[in-house]
Amino acid sequence: MGSLFLSNEELGKKDDDHKPTKIPPIRAQWNAARVPPRKALKRLAIAIAIGFFIYLFVHNIPTDLPIRDRRRPVYHLHDDDPAEPRPMPKLVSVRPGDKSAQNEEPAAREESGYNGPVVFRNLAVSLQAITATTKGGYSTNKNVLFAASSLKSAALLLPMACQMGAELRSYVHFALISRSEIPIDELRAINGVDDSCEIIFHDARPDRSASSTDARLGLGTERALYHINTWMHPQVVLVDSSSAEEPFFLNAMRIQAPLKNIPLIELPENAPKQLAWVSKLDSASLAAWDKINIDILIHASPGASGSLIRLLKSLTAADFGSGSVPHLTIELPHKVDPPTAKFLETFQWPPARVYNPTHARQLTLRHRITRNGLSEEESSVRFLESFWPANPTHSHVLVLSPQAELSPQFFHYLKYAVLEYTCSTAAVLQEWDSRLFGISLDLPSTLLGGPNEFRPPAKQDASRSRAAPADDATTFLWQAPNSNAVLYMGQKWVELHEFVSRLLEFQHTITPVPHFFADKFVSKRYPSWLEHALKLSRARGYWTLYPSQPTASNLATVHHELNKGPEEYEPELERDSAQVTEVTLTSGPLLNSLPSGGSLLPFNEMPLLLWDGTPTTLTDLDSAAADYVAEFRHLIGGCETLEPEDLIPRKSVGDLFCTKDE
Structure with missing residues (x-):
């Protein structure tokens, strides 16, 4: 046992001086030197640890994530599985997302300057509902779109939209693209809009709109118009051009509408009084607004x-x-x-x-x-x-x-x-x-x-x-x-x-x-x-x-x-x-x-x-x-x-x- 602890050369020399010299016998074969026991234990422990971590990683890999297509944004209707098919709404006038803002986390609503990816949680429901009934898939139809971001502008446009819808010459739509979290039903009630107005509402607000930057809301306006045009093909878009409307909204509309070949009518502040006749025109007439x-x-x-x-x-x-x-x-x-x-x-x-x-x-x-x-x-x-x-x-x-x-x-x-x-x-x-x-x-x-x-x-x-x-x-x-x-x-x-x-x-x-x-x-x-x-x-x-x-x-x-x-x-x-x-x-x-x-x-x-x-x-x-x-x-x-x-x-x-x- 003492030889196991001898690591000094001098100690080994003194031991030889007290022993008689003997010629070692010739061995039949050569054997490799053994690894010291302490090094072998270390290597074994490391190998076991690496194997354990690999096992944990493989065992916990998520298997329920879909392959994401990064060519365009993906908008889900709900927070549950987006791959599940959903039935098409039966009514044309769908008012989804009245409490969409309540689904957000309180901490998220309190943040300011949010500039994350744009997600529309309520827009798809109403757009899918009107595509067949209003021939939204065709480039020529009877769809007329009123759009607003400011609630003051919405109050200006909704009476005109109501009067136009009551004429029954066009399918009249109203899209809200706002940072306000007001429910659509509350917006309708405040402005006296009932079912007789024949207006189809679309909640085109991106998620976390209240805390979003103007740049994100401008991008949201652009993307909302893209999806609306894809599913609805409006013949004309009417907006409020007065100082009451949000600049990010007007700038995005003025840029994107011509790119999509959608006539844009910018109504002045006195439109409900001086331009009430606009509500008497049908979609074909309004589409020629800028041609005359x-x-x-x-x-x-x-x-x-x-x-x-x-x-x-x-x-x-x-x-x-x-x-x-x-x-x-x-x-x-x-x-x-x-x-x-x-x-x-x-x-x-x-x-x-x-x-x-x-x-x-x-x-x-x-x-x-x-x-x-x-x-x-x-x-x-x-x-x-x-x-x-x-x-x-x-x-x-x-x-x-x-x-x-x-x-x-x-x-x-x-x-x-x-x-x-x-x-x-x-x-x-x-x-x-x-x-x-x-x-x-x-x-x-x-x-x-x-x-x-x-x-x-x-x-x-x-x-x-x-x-x-x-x-x-x-x-x-x-x-x-x-x-x-x-x-x-x-x-x-x-x-x-x-x-x-x-x-x-x-x-x-x-x-x-x-x-x-x-x-x-x-x-x-x-x-x-x-x-x-x-x-x-x-x-x-x-x-x-x-x-x-x-x-x-x-x-x-x-x-x-x-x-x-x-x-x-x-x-x-x-x-x-x-x-x-x-x-x-x-x-x-x-x-x-x-x-x-x-x-x-x-x-x-x-x-x-x-x-x-x-x-x-x-x-x-x-x-x-x-x-x-x-x-x-x-x-x-x-x-x-x-x-x-x-x-x-x-x-x-x-x-x-x-x-x-x-």
């Missing part, structure tokens, strides 16, 4: 500075709502009156009060070179060359006489009527725009041909068999165009341009001039180009939409105390002693002055008049147009024999002149 383009054209007369300045001041005071301000073109005569010149030096267009971030100048002034007075032909040519629609389908021109004065509500009516009668689902199906030549803002008091008084027709009952009382005013359709204050449709302007071009060419090449040129059906109170417009209306069976007296008083009036008449007829107009009645302008919301509760009547419910003011029907109007065209083709068009295909009306008016150069 309107130019304003004014031909100033010599020596009528007072009238022009009054008109321009009324334009400056107009309310253009959330749309873009129209481009304004003023055609000046050779001699400009000093008051007009001085006023134009400081005249600003768009008005200074209108939001204009690009500071673009929307005003064009044209000054005539010719010193002498204009002839009929020169006046017509100069007028028609003053405007050309870039897109005839959506570009229109508002022609204003210097004697006109406009109400602040005039632009609302124009946009309302254009969207309803050219872009709505009913308009497209029934081709209302095919006969609509223009939309007048004023109600004439005399006929086109002279001083005879014009009496607007009364509203007709549903059977159209008898007229209603005379004081039951209504909008109506008249074959006679106007030049005081009227919006001409872009396609009809192109057709009129070509029509006048061919007429003037024919007039220079034939003698004697047929009575079509010699006979005048339009009074010389109106400019010469209106005679050509009347010819085209009679040939095509076109009509102009005129407002009722209550509506006209909220749109425009024409003054006659300073009227000098068209320049080409000014010397002759002094002998015209016609007495006219001026409409007194009033102020008030547009819908209050419109019949039928603010809804625009369909064309088939309006009275129809021939150009001379005679009541007629659509069949008789077409018959009168056919007779007029037959005479026109014979006397002016040079048509001897016509094939059936030659009788088909064409936008180039080639069928009227029997030419093949389309």
Whole structure:
């Protein structure tokens, strides 16, 4: 045993000195040296420990985690197993997540500046519920979306959404993308929204919204719009653009909506009062909100500075709502009156009060070179060359006489009527725009041909068999165009341009001039180009939409105390002693002055008049147009024999002149 503890060389030497020397016997085989017992025990203990830890790790590996797809965020409806299939809700109007904020941990709600991944806990339920019933999977449908982040903005939008839903022309949705934790049912109750409003609510708030940073909420707005567009495909999104709305929300909407080709309507603070008519439009009309383009054209007369300045001041005071301000073109005569010149030096267009971030100048002034007075032909040519629609389908021109004065509500009516009668689902199906030549803002008091008084027709009952009382005013359709204050449709302007071009060419090449040129059906109170417009209306069976007296008083009036008449007829107009009645302008919301509760009547419910003011029907109007065209083709068009295909009306008016150069 003592040899086990001997590790000193000297000790071993002394022991050898006391023992006799012996020759060790020769062993049969060689054996390896043994490892000291202490080192073997250490190695064994380490191996056992490593094996024990490996066993614990393998035994506790989680086996219930799904493979995560990092290409896009994953949003779960609940905290339990997300792989479990869930039944689709049966009702369209689902209001999920009323108590979503209560599911969060108290400590998490108390944190501030949270910027973690965006998770929507309640959005999927309502989106999945409406996809089939509202055709959300199709790019074209009837879905209209109101969206808000601020509760003040929600209070502004919900009454409009409720009114639009009650019209039953569109599926109206409301999405809340807010940091507020207010339950959806409480939001509905506070704003007086019940089931009669027909609004489908979507809780698009990300988790932990109350403690989220603005950057996270902006990202949440972007992602929410992505999912809403995927499942709903809204035709338009309406938001509040006032200072009450959250900047992160507006910035995200302004960037993402155009990228997804969703029209964005930014409503001003006074929208519930001034833009209540928006709720009357359907989804197809609202989708064309930004496509409509309107130019304003004014031909100033010599020596009528007072009238022009009054008109321009009324334009400056107009309310253009959330749309873009129209481009304004003023055609000046050779001699400009000093008051007009001085006023134009400081005249600003768009008005200074209108939001204009690009500071673009929307005003064009044209000054005539010719010193002498204009002839009929020169006046017509100069007028028609003053405007050309870039897109005839959506570009229109508002022609204003210097004697006109406009109400602040005039632009609302124009946009309302254009969207309803050219872009709505009913308009497209029934081709209302095919006969609509223009939309007048004023109600004439005399006929086109002279001083005879014009009496607007009364509203007709549903059977159209008898007229209603005379004081039951209504909008109506008249074959006679106007030049005081009227919006001409872009396609009809192109057709009129070509029509006048061919007429003037024919007039220079034939003698004697047929009575079509010699006979005048339009009074010389109106400019010469209106005679050509009347010819085209009679040939095509076109009509102009005129407002009722209550509506006209909220749109425009024409003054006659300073009227000098068209320049080409000014010397002759002094002998015209016609007495006219001026409409007194009033102020008030547009819908209050419109019949039928603010809804625009369909064309088939309006009275129809021939150009001379005679009541007629659509069949008789077409018959009168056919007779007029037959005479026109014979006397002016040079048509001897016509094939059936030659009788088909064409936008180039080639069928009227029997030419093949389309």
